[in-house]
Amino acid sequence: MLLAATVQNDDPIGAMIFFACIGLVAIVHYAAKRSQGKELDQHLHRSFTYYRGLSGPQRSSFRARVVGFVEEKDFHGRGIEVTREMETLIAACAIQLTFGLPEMALAHFTKVVIYPDRYRSRMTGSDHIGEVNPGMRAIVLSWKHFTGDYAIPDDARNLGLHEMAHALWFENRIPNDEYDFLDRTLMQEWRILAQMEAEHIHAGKSRLFRDYAGTNQEEFFAVAVEYFFEQSVQFKKELPELYKVMAGMLKQDPTLPPLRGIVFR
Numbered sequence: 001m002l003l004a005a006t007v008q009n010d011d012p013i014g015a016m017i018f019f020a021c022i023g024l025v026a027i028v029h030y031a032a033k034r035s036q037g038k039e040l041d042q043h044l045h046r047s048f049t050y051y052r053g054l055s056g057p058q059r060s061s062f063r064a065r066v067v068g069f070v071e072e073k074d075f076h077g078r079g080i081e082v083t084r085e086m087e088t089l090i091a092a093c094a095i096q097l098t099f100g101l102p103e104m105a106l107a108h109f110t111k112v113v114i115y116p117d118r119y120r121s122r123m124t125g126s127d128h129i130g131e132v133n134p135g136m137r138a139i140v141l142s143w144k145h146f147t148g149d150y151a152i153p154d155d156a157r158n159l160g161l162h163e164m165a166h167a168l169w170f171e172n173r174i175p176n177d178e179y180d181f182l183d184r185t186l187m188q189e190w191r192i193l194a195q196m197e198a199e200h201i202h203a204g205k206s207r208l209f210r211d212y213a214g215t216n217q218e219e220f221f222a223v224a225v226e227y228f229f230e231q232s233v234q235f236k237k238e239l240p241e242l243y244k245v246m247a248g249m250l251k252q253d254p255t256l257p258p259l260r261g262i263v264f265r
């Protein structure tokens, strides 16, 4: 303001040029942001089934969250060049999972590491297609499997959502700005229901989930998230109590488009 006042007092024409330049920069900046927003909207509309099911205002909020997530993370390619498409779709996956919750970016996890395909894990020494490593603060994904799983939206196999679910589970327990955000009462109910269903799985009588869900509660949650988004109608039908608790925890219900972002009550 001081600079503008000085320019205006000493040189009225200079002041006019000064303000005209500021106006032009603002218009160019606004136009560039609008163009980026449109490009992102088209990209998500084309490539992301979940996004297509949202209402207009929800899409706008979804895009803002995607941009925020990409800005928050360091993306690293291992044997693959990281593209804007990769950043956008991986961010969209994280936002899909957390869209009903207050805006969050899985803050503990500062890095997203992308491999082209299956890779040898530094943590376990064996081959993986994805993992979450809280010590390294990293979410690791095979791009081939990430995209391959999204290409089939209803088989309850989704590597991205599975790993983001692990990250969310950790994030809820790691003391930081994003901590203890999952409703404690619902978590308690969820643990009881998950234990009961795990016993069905161990007895070879799973009502829906693949056997891997019975490994432990972390894996049960990650697998349940895959079913929650990809076979939500069957999940709600076969395991209604568990579905209701998960919808309450994540504050969204994928069986009710376009109200996914609306808090489940």
Ligand SMILES: [Zn+2]
Pocket (backbone or CB within 6 Å): 162, 166, 218, 219, 222
């Ligand atoms: Zn897992």
